[in-house]
Amino acid sequence: MFCPYCGHNVGEVVKFCGSCGKHIEFLAFVDNGSIQENISIEDLIQKYFRDGYSYNEILDILALKHKQKISLTTLKCKLRSLSLSRKKHYSAQALIRAAIIEELKGPGQHYGYRSMWQTLRQKHHLSVKRHDVMVMMAELDPSGVQKRSRRKFVRRVYDSPGPNHTWHVDGYDKLKPYGLAISGCIDGYSRKVLWLVCGATNSNPEVIAQHYVQCASEFGVIPVRLRTDCGTENGTMAAMQCALRSSHQDFFAGAASHMYGSSTTNQRIESWWSYFRKQRTQFWMDLFSDMKEMHLFNGSHEHMCLVRFIFMAVLQRDLEECKRKWNTHLIRPVSQSRCPSGKPDVMYYLPHRFGGRDCGLAVGHQELSQFRMSSTPNFCGDPHLQEHFEGLNSGFSSSQTLESCVENYIRLKRLAGL
CATH class of the missing domain: 1.10.10 (Arc Repressor Mutant, subunit A)
Structure with missing residues (x-):
């Protein structure tokens, strides 16, 4: 038997609940959710009165549910005898x-x-x-x-004590149908984009882990916490973060230094992808869609490899420009935000000007060297097609502009018979 007020398991029915102290003696008359006939009418009146029923509602329930017909005068007399009144005897x-x-x-x-x-x-x-x-x-x-x-929904506010406290990592798949996968990481405090890399895949754990190692090597620190979604591509990177933090003694040391969660709650990087689409990837999506409508691209493995072979260098250069532009632009203040406003680069390198502190934990090249891969992933994504395309493209200048990329793509597509 459970107390209807606090949910505490009281076992056998007693007069008062041992958890909340409320009067629960009437539960002795409850059997399988229905009140038995031998409960006193006074207890019924007291129960329904405290539940907020009106006089007429109490009379109808007593008559229809409990077969107890009484008059309004009798009901009022019983309420007076029980010292129950809505306009008198107010509590202290x-x-x-x-x-x-x-x-x-x-x-x-x-x-x-x-x-x-x-x-x-x-x-x-x-x-x-x-x-x-x-x-x-x-x-x-x-x-x-x-x-x-x-009358507004109050959202939780993102809070961070300083740069390198939390890194948010996620993959961007809007260009994946065309063979181009993007991986990104952003600092939660300064909103500085730490890496933005285009490759053949963003679902290979080794590839994502190398982005993490290269970023840690570049800045010389690892974050207090690493935040990712539950994708399997993040497993190796999460293991590296926990291993590098295993010797520390703070609250988030060891396994607590990495946090899995849904993509919708990884708000820093997810909100940045919205800006990224408007400013950059929508152009590339339109370009490849036009190529698809002109029957220059059909989504096959060979066509995806050819897109990576021709366009990846130009796209990566565009991503670097986008990252540089974002990291040096001015973020306007937001009323509900607890993080400062300003330029991401300035907030990252000079947190003391905004009341923050650098939370990064120093890491040496020797510690990171044990996690480096012996070989780099194939640029095209397929070593055989990579060699084939390089042979067909020998003697021609590399693609430096978007127009030359499209021209070379059409030429190589024709030469390869795709």
Whole structure:
């Protein structure tokens, strides 16, 4: 048997709940969810009155559900004998205040004064005016009252003590149908893009791990925490982060230094992808879509390898330009943000100017060398096609501009018979 007020398992029915102290003797008359006939009419009246039923509703429930027909006069007499009244015998203000404070410690902090008034009557068995509850709520929870008055959903605010506290890593798949996969990482505090790399894949754990190692080697630090989604491509990188943090003694040392989560909650990098699409990738998506409509691209493995062979260098140069532009642009202040506003590069390298501190943990090249790969991934994604395309392209200048890339793509496609 469970207490209907707090959910505590009371075992055998007793007079009062051992957890919340509420009167639960009436549970002795409950069998399989229905109230038996031998419960007294006084207990029924008391229960339904405290649940907020009106006089006429109580009379109808007693008559239809419990076969107890009484008059309105009899009901009022029994209520007087039980000292139950909605307009008299109000509870002490100290008891009401204590009950409100108790509710504000839990889910009740989101209640409006009407919900709190109902909770006080049903859960705490207090007789109180709704106006008095409204006044006390304004006094005890002014910030909550102000938020509810705006009638807006209050989102959690991202908070970070400084750069290199949390790195957010994710893959970008909008160009994957054309053979181009992008991986990115952003610092949570400064919003500085740490790496933005285009390759044949962003789902190979070794490739993603090497991006992490190269970034840590470039900046000479590893983050306090690493945040990724639950994709299998992040497993090796997560293991590296935990291994490098295993000798530290802080709260997030060892396995706690990496955090898995859904893509929707990896908000820093996910929100940046929105900007990235508007500023950069929409152009490339339109370009490859036009090539597809002109029957120059059909989505086959060979066509994807040819796209990577021709366009990857130009696309990577464009990504570097996008990263440089973002890291030096001015981020405007946001009212709900706890992170500073300014240029990402300045916030990253000069956090003391914004009230932050560099949280990065120094790491040496010797520590990182044990994680380096002996060979680099094939540029084209297929070593045989890579060799074939290089042979066909020998004697021709490399593609330096977008126009020359398209021309070389058409020429190599014709020479390769694709």
